[in-house]
Amino acid sequence: MFFENFTQNIGNYFAVFFTSMIPIGELRASIPLGLGVLKLDIYSTIILSIIGNFIPAIIIIYGLEPISKFLMKRFKLMDRFFTWLFNRTRKKYYKKFEKYSGFALTAFVGIPLPVTGAWTGSVIAFVFGFPQKRALLDVFIGILMAAAIVTAIFKTVGYVKFVTVG
Secondary structure: OOOOOHHHHHHHHHHHHHHOOOOOOHHHHHHHHHHHHOOOOHHHHHHHHHHHHHHHHHHHHHHHHHHHHHHHHHOHHHHHHHHHHHHHHHHHHHHHHHHHHHHHHHHHHHOOOOOOOHHHHHHHHHHOOOOHHHHHHHHHHHHHHHHHHHHHHHHHHOOOOOOOOO
């Protein structure tokens, strides 16, 4: 079905794909957009949403460390900021996070609430110093969880239609 309608729906597929990359909306926005507004099939919507949501996570997990190291070497203020951030965060929360580590990160990404998701989970993995491959796996499993939850809610409850008065 995906390839049959590809040329007709290419703009819609891009809309779902790029919507899933937006930090606040992520899958919470792209799946209802694809299924409810654009009337795409469920498989295309979920696959495009998962891939689109995972790409920023990869960039964040592999990109923040070199960027922070570069900034720390070049600017004293950035060195002090990142040193403070890492020391404070790891000292204050590491024991709690170490106990549940991967499960906590997966659950954080997987529960589709405001301020949770792949973007925030990837930043958390960076700040806590998770090994990159492990962080990617945990974030990806969380994305799969979020996709399943959002799809199940959409298919059972539906999406909110905003009514305009006028």
